[in-house]
Amino acid sequence: MQSIIEFLNENGGELLLKTWEHLYISLIAVLLGIIVAVPLGIALTRIPKMAEVIMRIVSTIQTFPSLAILAFFVPILGVGKVPAIVALFFYSVLPILRNTYTGVKDVDKSFLEAGRGMGMNSWEIIRHVEIPFAIPIIMAGIRLSTVYLIGWATLASFIGAGGLGSYIFDGLNLYLPEFIIAGAIPSMIMAVVVDQVFARIERWVTPKGMRMKQQAA
Amino acid sequence: MLKFENVTKMYKKGVKAVNDISLSVKEGEFIVFIGPSGCGKTTTMKMINRLIEPTEGKISINGENILDKDPVKLRREIGYVIQQIGLFPHMTIEENISLVPRLLKWSEADRKNRAAELLKLVHMDPSYLKRYPHELSGGQQQRIGVLRALAAEPPLILMDEPFGALDPITRDGLQEEFKKLQKSLGKTIVFVTHDMDEAIKLADRIVILKDGAIVQVGTPDEILREPANEFVEEFIGKDRLVQAKPNVQTVEQIMNANPITITADRPIKEAIQIMKHHRVDTLLVVDDSRVLKGYIDVEIIDHTFKKSTYVGDIIKSDIFKVKRDTLVRDTIHSILKRGIKNVPIINEKDQLVGIVTRASLVDIVYDTIWGEEESLAKTI
Numbered sequence: 001m002q003s004i005i006e007f008l009n010e011n012g013g014e015l016l017l018k019t020w021e022h023l024y025i026s027l028i029a030v031l032l033g034i035i036v037a038v039p040l041g042i043a044l045t046r047i048p049k050m051a052e053v054i055m056r057i058v059s060t061i062q063t064f065p066s067l068a069i070l071a072f073f074v075p076i077l078g079v080g081k082v083p084a085i086v087a088l089f090f091y092s093v094l095p096i097l098r099n100t101y102t103g104v105k106d107v108d109k110s111f112l113e114a115g116r117g118m119g120m121n122s123w124e125i126i127r128h129v130e131i132p133f134a135i136p137i138i139m140a141g142i143r144l145s146t147v148y149l150i151g152w153a154t155l156a157s158f159i160g161a162g163g164l165g166s167y168i169f170d171g172l173n174l175y176l177p178e179f180i181i182a183g184a185i186p187s188m189i190m191a192v193v194v195d196q197v198f199a200r201i202e203r204w205v206t207p208k209g210m211r212m213k214q215q216a217a
Numbered sequence: 218m219l220k221f222e223n224v225t226k227m228y229k230k231g232v233k234a235v236n237d238i239s240l241s242v243k244e245g246e247f248i249v250f251i252g253p254s255g256c257g258k259t260t261t262m263k264m265i266n267r268l269i270e271p272t273e274g275k276i277s278i279n280g281e282n283i284l285d286k287d288p289v290k291l292r293r294e295i296g297y298v299i300q301q302i303g304l305f306p307h308m309t310i311e312e313n314i315s316l317v318p319r320l321l322k323w324s325e326a327d328r329k330n331r332a333a334e335l336l337k338l339v340h341m342d343p344s345y346l347k348r349y350p351h352e353l354s355g356g357q358q359q360r361i362g363v364l365r366a367l368a369a370e371p372p373l374i375l376m377d378e379p380f381g382a383l384d385p386i387t388r389d390g391l392q393e394e395f396k397k398l399q400k401s402l403g404k405t406i407v408f409v410t411h412d413m414d415e416a417i418k419l420a421d422r423i424v425i426l427k428d429g430a431i432v433q434v435g436t437p438d439e440i441l442r443e444p445a446n447e448f449v450e451e452f453i454g455k456d457r458l459v460q461a462k463p464n465v466q467t468v469e470q471i472m473n474a475n476p477i478t479i480t481a482d483r484p485i486k487e488a489i490q491i492m493k494h495h496r497v498d499t500l501l502v503v504d505d506s507r508v509l510k511g512y513i514d515v516e517i518i519d520h521t522f523k524k525s526t527y528v529g530d531i532i533k534s535d536i537f538k539v540k541r542d543t544l545v546r547d548t549i550h551s552i553l554k555r556g557i558k559n560v561p562i563i564n565e566k567d568q569l570v571g572i573v574t575r576a577s578l579v580d581i582v583y584d585t586i587w588g589e590e591e592s593l594a595k596t597i
Contacts, residue, residue, distance in 0.1 A: 114303030117268060117375075118317050118365070119293030128316075132307040207307030209349035 007178050015167075019186050021081075022163035023194075025156055026149040029085050033092030034142060040093075041100025041138075042126060051101060062094045066152050070159050084153070084161030091152060092145045099141025103134030136206045143198035150191045154183065164190075218244040218405055219265065219373060224274035226260055226429075234260045236429040237274070244372070245403045247396075249416040252426035253452070258409045261426070262375050265407060266295045278373065293317055296366030296374035296404075300381045302358050304350040310336075310361055311346040317369040335364040338398060356387035363395060367402070376408045380415065385554055392418055413453055417441070418547060425449055457546075468548050469541040471581060472562045472571035478503045481510060481529035485518060488528050501561050502532050507568040509561055511536050538563050541570055545581070548573055 008015070044051035069090060073083035107130050115129045131138075157165030164183045171179030203211065219242040226235040235257040242248050250258040263269040264276060267288040276283050283291055304313050312319075314335055315328035323331070333343055339360045350358055359379060366374050380388045396419055399406055410416055416423050417437040425432045425440070433445035441457060444450040479488050479500045488500055492515065499514040511534035521531045538561045539548055548560055552575065559574040 108301075110299060110301035110303050111305065113268070114297070114299055114301075114305075117266060117292060117297035117299065119289050119291075119320055121289045124320060129305065132305070209305075209307045209309065209351070212349055212351065 003178055007182060011182065015182060015186065018162060018164050018166060018183075019190065021161075022150070022153055022165070022187060023190060025081060025085055025161055025163055026088065026146065026153045029088035029149055029153075030092050030142065030146045032085070032089040033096050033145060036089075037093045037096035037141075038100050038138060041097045042104050042130065044097075044101050045104045048105075055098065055101065058094050058097055061090055066091065066155055067158065070155060074159055079160035081156075081161045083159055084156035088149050088152060088156065092149055095145040095148070096138070096141040099144075100134065100138045103137030104130045106137075107133040132207050132210070136202060136210070139198070139202040139205055143195065143202060146198060147191050147195050150187060150194060154187055218242055218246075218279055219407070220275075220277045221261075222275045222277075224261070224264065224271050224276060226257070226264065226269060227272040233429050235264070235271075238429075238431055240424065240431065240434065242405060242407070245405055247399055247406045247408065247419055247421040249408045249410060249420035249423050250426060251410055251413065251416045251423060251452075252432075254411065255428075256426040257429035258411075258426050259377060260429075262377060262407055262409050265373075265375055266292045266297060268292075293321055293369065294371050294373075296369075296371040298359075298362050298366045298374065298376040298379045300378040302350075302355075302362045302379075302382070304358055304361055304365070306350050308349075309346065310348055310350065310353070313350065313361060314364050314368055316365060321369055331368055332364075335367060338367075339364065339394065354387075355383050356391055359383060359391060360394075363398075367404075371404075373405045373407070376406060378410050379408075381410070381412070388415075389551065389554060395419070413457065414550060417457070418550070425452065467541065468539060468543050468545055468560075468562050468573055469571070471545060471577050472541075472573045473577065474571045476501050476561065476569060476572035478507075478569065479513075479528055480504060481527070481532060483528050484526055485522060485528060485531065488513060489518060499559065500528075501569060501572070502528060503569050509536070509538060509563055509567060509569045510534060512561075536561065539573075540565070549578060549581075552578065 044054060066087070069087045070084065073087050077083035077086060111129055111133070112125065115125045120128060153161075153163055154165035154168055157163050157169055164187045167179045167183030169183075171177065171181075171183065221238050221240045224235060224238045225233060227233050238257075238261060250261060252258050260269055264271045265278075265283070267283060271284075304310075305316075308316070311329065311332045314332040315323075318328045318331055332346060336343060336345060341357065341360065345353070345357075350361070353361065359382075362379065363376075366376075380391055383391065392415060408419060420437055422434060422436055423440055424434050425445075427448060433440060433449050435443075440449065441453065444453060477491060477495045477497050477500055479491060479502055481502055481504065491500060492498065499512055501512050502510045504510055511532040513528060513531055513533065517531050517533060525531050537551065537555065537557055539551070541562050541564055543562075551557070552560060552573070559572055561569055562571040562573060564570050
């Protein structure tokens with residue numbers, strides 16, 4: 001207890017800064033992931049044959065060891081936050097892509113026909129039918145992906161991106177357990193809090209009529 | 218208004234789903250496509266709003282070839298109702314009804330007014346506007362489905378087995394309601410079904426299809442009286458051919474013109490005496506000017522005799538009644554389907570003029586069978 005208070009006295013300000021760094025590296029990566037994966041996921045539902053192939057490629061990327069990916073971007077993008085965000089972005093894509101694809105693909109065909117028959121163009125079908133139906137599933141993918149990234153972002157400090165990971169690495173190098181804990185616990189808390197916040201958002205973006213329908217069912 | 222000229226739809230491998238169909242539909246006409254599954258009725262209908270593109274031939278609306286029009290624009294000018302109802306669960310009833318106006322970029326005020334106005338047409342309370350589809354019964358949902366198709370005032374509406382998923386009683390009610398609505402609005406309807414009862418009840422003209430080709434086109438009466446071939450006969454079914462007995466048309470011709478009645482201010486004891494005297498188990502309750510108010514029967518009296526003294530206290534007012542110019546076949550239908558014992562017949566002023574009972578039906582069936590034997594005897 002004593003040592004925790006002592007640690008906070010000495011490093012409190014820095015800890016806050018690192019936490020902030022950690023959060024924004026993760027969130028920017030997820031944001032990029034959303035921007036790429038959601039449109040891509042919708043586009044894939046239009047070409048089901050290609051979709052399987054592309055999903056397999058993305059799944060394969062996901063299996064690369066995270067440290068290797070981080071290291072891979074160093075020669076191209078150098079060290080610092082940019083390569084870290086790019087590497088994390090690669091990881092964020094798959095869960096969002098998979099959920100968007102499944103969510104949109106599983107929209108009941110009769111609603112698509114109703115939309116088309118009433119004279120919706122392709123964009124209106126996406127906006128008024130497919131997205132509202134798939135949004136809970138897409139959001140679940142985003143949430144999952146964010147929680148993963150917060151964990152993986154600790155590795156980002158390995159290539160000089162900062163964040164809570166730097167405490168963990170310092171602690172490992174210097175054998176200072178309080179540093180390891182100072183890195184691990186805030187990132188755990190962050191993951192739990194972000195998970196809760198995203199769960200709220202998930203509920204909030206689910207259209208009201210569908211929320212009530214789920215409850216009724 | 219709508220014209221098919223030698224329309225063919227061919228799928229890969231040379232399978233013809235629709236083969237050389239020509240047909241022309243007048244403004245305000247209610248056309249029903251009917252046939253066994255796989256006969257091409259739905260395909261034919263979907264070619265009208267280009268959900269399916271014809272391979273050969275020409276379809277025109279008011280002289281304009283639909284293939285020259287932008288399909289999205291075309292569909293917004295044609296109402297569309299599907300079997301699964303297809304109301305969007307994430308939109309309120311108001312948003313669902315005013316969807317096509319929204320696509321057409323009407324102002325919000327106009328859309329709201331239109332939705333409220335339409336809801337009145339089907340006698341639903343305005344409070345439904347803010348509700349969501351899952352809060353409504355199946356019958357109410359399909360009413361909204363129909364309103365949605367009417368929203369942008371299209372002159373032509375396509376309906377793909379719209380009442381198929383509903384229970385028989387709801388369906389019966391909705392069909393009647395819809396037929397009235399269609400007559401009053403003067404819309405042209407193309408309606409697909411596999412239910413002959415529905416077709417006979419709704420259609421101005423029935424188009425019978427088989428294997429992608431038209432077998433017979435005609436009014437329900439023409440088809441019932443002169444089926445083109447054995448397939449049509451079989452498809453219609455023997456019992457309906459019996460019902461189509463030509464010399465009996467309206468219920469007025471078969472009803473009993475002296476139904477046993479009572480007024481609401483009489484004591485129940487008197488009601489029982491009347492029942493006993495006339496050997497009936499049901500009395501129709503009318504007021505002084507013979508306007509039908511409801512009915513009482515032995516069961517009701519039996520349950521409530523001790524608690525009430527006057528007929529007015531125990532009267533049942535939710536009674537199924539028909540106008541005197543209703544066709545016999547529709548009434549027979551209701552009697553058989555709803556399992557009711559009798560149907561009071563009223564005139565335009567809601568005054569009681571007669572009653573059709575199950576016994577009256579026996580007379581018709583007897584006449585028909587006996588009539589048939591007689592004509593058989595002649596031919597021999």
